[in-house]
Amino acid sequence: MLDLRKDFPILRGTDVVYLDSAATAQRPACVMEAERAFNDERNANPLRGLYAWSMEATEAYERARQTVADFVHARQPEEIVFTRNTTEGLNLIAYTWACTNLRPGDEVLVTVMEHHSNLLPWQMACERTGATLRFLECDQRGVFPEEAMRAAVTERTKLVCMGHVSNVFGRVNPVEKMAELAHSVGALMVCDAAQSAPHIALDVQKLGVDFLVFSGHKLCGPMGIGALWARMELLEDMPPFLRGGEMIEYVTRDSATWAEVPHKFEAGTVNASGAVGLEAAIRYLQTAGLETIESHVNALTERALKGMQALPHVHVIGSENAVEHSGILTFTVDGVHPHDIAAIFDSDRICIRAGHHCAQPLMKHLGVGSTARASIYLYNNEQDVDRFLESLATLRSRMGYGE
């Protein structure tokens, strides 16, 4: 078993069991240290400034960009645009590429399991351009039948948007196959990697997608920093998203020309210390090894899933196979509302999530109102899982069911 818990100050000397990493991951000391060093030793506006601190800040920020580029296998660091989070990255694509390229009659294909962040921007773009939003359905276990995938892509499809790993099922979606289908009709492919980036080595070349976005805070980085990757040709053709300082070349009274990519998309003062923290988080994961992390997560998921399957009133959504969950176990308990489940876990000092998981169309599709979710990551251990299972086993009796 990996023992990385000691690297996480928040987990030292506490009996809190943190099982909500799919919402946000905890941060290791090295991430805080990287941010501290930036703030204490070279904080300045990273504007390619004319003095040492500013130059160092610029360097640190651009080095972080290089690290992110390598992390996703981008061809060049300029293909990385820093954003606040996944949501902002997806909105950037929607407001720039989608709003300028979609026409009435075009189709945007999204899947029914998308997080609201990978749905609402496309609703907006379709509304503004007159394009039609279409849905690819999954089955009850979260699988997209290949037939359905083929049928969903038509000659009118211009954009396909799919999450790499769903925050409800945890299953890895067939993004490569979907990208191939999209490209076969000349459409572009957007991949929401918010839930996959913490678990799977990302390779945009292999995935064959055109856009990919993720958030730093789900992979042990700070909140408020995320990244968008897109192919250079696309970024060069896209208009800016936000306008203002630091994204221009020349400005006159009534016009402006844009700075080069990626700066064209990074209006205003950037989150440089966040980028530095994100870089430290990526290095931390790479040092531990994403495969090592995943086998640790899978082993614990297996333990949890087995225990849950043994409880008669507990129902886990998605695969029966632990390795198809990316540490995400979404479940219901007969007769107990998910928010009551979460409250009882909380009284046992166990953090889980409950609600619609920002995926209301999926909840409707599955015919469940809301669900509870425990999610496992690299710092969890067997004790965490066992405490989770103990509370789960006594939950119904604590709600007044005699059994």
Next chain:
Amino acid sequence: MENRSFYNEVLTEHNMRPDFKHDLPDANLVLEGVNPSCGDDIYLKLKVEGDTIVDGAFVGDGCAISQASADIMLGMIVGLPKDEALHLADCFIRMIKGTASEEEIEELDEAGALRDISHMPARVKCAVLGWHTLEEIFKNPEKARPKAD
């Protein structure tokens, strides 16, 4: 953060074995109340004669807190004049917000069992759903008249 006491017996009992969770065919005021955060969705049904709530019930579903709270509320307001019921609603909502006095909480009787929810901001909407729906019914009774079809 000791074991929170809001899942006490009063609450679990009213959730498991509600007295007022059933249809009320002769209700003359019916209003839906929704709490999107938990997905609680209830219909509060009242039979009002003159100024008195002579009968009441609710249907729908939701978390234990919303269901128990609505059930306890109905147990208290059936038989009361409208103004007294609204006074209790006001006390209850302020208890949950943490601004009610000890005397007011005493007035709330069994509903006082939910007072600890004031420490759980995420669940406030569940606790006040029934009471809030009650206020809405009397604020705008025209909207709550069952449509004759």
